Amino acid sequence: MIAEILTRETVDLESNPETIKEHACGDHHERLLAITDAMDILHGKWKIQLIGILLFKGKMRFGELLRNVRGIGAKMLSKELQNLEANKIITRRVLQTKPITVEYEITRYGKSLEPTITSIVDWGMNHRKKIMSSDRTN
Amino acid sequence: MIAEILTRETVDLESNPETIKEHACGDHHERLLAITDAMDILHGKWKIQLIGILLFKGKMRFGELLRNVRGIGAKMLSKELQNLEANKIITRRVLQTKPITVEYEITRYGKSLEPTITSIVDWGMNHRKKIMSSDRTN
DNA sequence: GTTATCAGTTTCCTGAAGGAAACTGGTATC
């Protein structure tokens, strides 16, 4: 992943006439790269919801997430949590209770996604209002 | 789509004891719904990039998008543009030039996504810095 | 000893996402 990004950047900055042209006409190019970098972490049906609920509610157990995130199954939940943990967005802690429980919690780094998540939530709420009132003025 | 959302809301507000419980413990529930509503519009590999570039650069032609959005093919570009147009995020205008050209432009409603896109770009840039300096402090 | 809960894993399956390449059809240029 790191290598991939470094490669991309090398290609971008050297010996590519098209890229130079694009840089000349405003570097949206760099911002598009930032979007794909962000979406590499956030893509898929569940990750943003999981980050959101952990931001909103603090730590949660596996079963709680299963019950609170509408429609998710155990397999996808497990998979997405592993992925988010690998990317340092959340932590996993096993508690030695009688039946063991596992707590998932957002990391400090994960919290840096709060403005992004909030912005998505805000737009989504506004969007729903627009749809329901059929008031999308072009 | 509208019906779908209305149905969901009906289910949410009535006769579902679990939902009532969740509402009692803080309505993250409503915010998760907002996330899925937003992602219904933004999901997939290309839509956020397309909205981004049209926000950054104003109107663009089909071929320009094809050349500027790294990796996209004509089929996907066409499909995603149609979808964004159907959702009133962008407009399509055919210009009667010698070989006809087609301009795509963000709508006023599409512009309401700017804070969201910007927030994703900002996080993505920060994320790349972190990765490259290997400085992700837990 | 049967059932339940915890937190998953495994298997099997399907549909959708997405890509490559060829094709369309109109106009202009050489």
Place this chain on the structure above:
DNA sequence: GATACCAGTTTCCTTCAGGAAACTGATAAC
């Protein structure tokens, strides 16, 4: 009349995201 550019469309193909359901294995309650 051959080639090229415009903006797509169509076909064919592969891969992967994601879901359902059964299973694991430990402990506790009845």
